[in-house]
Amino acid sequence: MKIQEFKLVTPEQDTRTFEINPAVHMYPVRFSNRYGIELAGHLYVPEGADSESNNRKYPALVIAGPFGAVKEQAAGLYAQKMASLGFVTLAFDPSFCGESDGKVRNTASPDIFTEDFSAAVDFIGLLDIVDRNRIGAIGICGLSGMAITAAAMDPRIKAVATCSMYDMSRDMSKGHLDYYTKEQRREIRDYLAAQRWKDAESGTFALGNHEIGFDEEGNLLTAPIDPSIEPGEDADPAFKAFYNYYVKRARHPRAVNFVSAWTATMPWSFWEYAQMTNLADLEGRPLLLVAGENAHSRYYSEDVYRAAPEPKELLIIPEADHVDLYDNMDKIPFEKLDDFFKTNLK
Secondary structure (H helix, E strand, O other), X not given: OOHHHOOOOOXXXXXXXXXXXXXXXXXXXXXXXXXXXXXXXXXEEOOOOOOOOOOOOEEEEEEEOOOOOXXXXXXXXXXXXXXXOOOEEEEEOOOOOOOOOOOOOOOOOHHHHHHHHHHHHHHHHOOOOEEEEEEEEEEEHHHHHHHHHHHHHOOOEEEEEEEOOOOHHHHHHHOHHHOOOHHHHHHHHHHHHHHHHHHHHHOOOOEEOOOOEEOOOOOEEOOOOOOOOOOOOOOOHHHHHHHHHHHHHOOOOOOOOOXXXXXXXXXXXXXXOOOOOOHHHHOOOOEEEEEEOOOOOHHHHHHHHHHOOOOEEEEEEOOXXXXXXXXXXXXXXXXXXXXXXXXXXO
């Protein structure tokens, strides 16, 4: 495919939530995964790469995340910046989310989201300006686990980096820092099973809170988050950081988090499908894990680092929290990401 087949984004179409670099051209694109779901993406190209006279082939990156975000948020910011550094990049909405297709909206599957990364590789590797032997992946937050899982299966992904990595299968089935007791896990399974009966009877999919947990009295929390209620001073710092990003700094109407809600039974497949089980298959392909020093999610990156084969690297960003790596340009280590991929996508 020639880059000239696509049309540049128009001002009316452009709903990106970050500062736009006019030197980096962005093209809205669509492509299908192997389940037949059509995905929406934003293709970014280095300055001059879309010139008719350009004969170069560039390294490429496929990028997605965070979980519940859209390509107009953090993934697009990463894609634009990495394109300015010389990569052809593709930020995409995973299946069922954003502008991507999928009949049931705001649901998720670790299997299908993993497949979406390989579908993005299919698409970007067919571009005439891309060297298909130099393709890498970046996963942000909850899509990091899918990026790693995709790379373990797909040797076309030559290197993978994660920022504020989350293993969503572990998070949903065990809770933060694996705090769920056996009894609490059974209670959540019973709730999800009962909700399936309700959905089957109604013919619809009720919305719920994907971060199913328990309050101080031990009651199950299942209601969707109300974005109109601003967290108080004593609220959990991580929750406040998420709120400030999704509601204030980078609000987007197609995002799930703090704008709509996931389907209540969405966690079901994450209980069934464990990620990080085939890390050994990454052997020989570089892995970079980036986490904030103060991030509540830091342990995910540290655990994967311990389990993953060489070559691997863990980079802890001083004084950064989880959400800082979404859009804080002073803390996201783009120089490191640039060096990592240029070294390993040769």
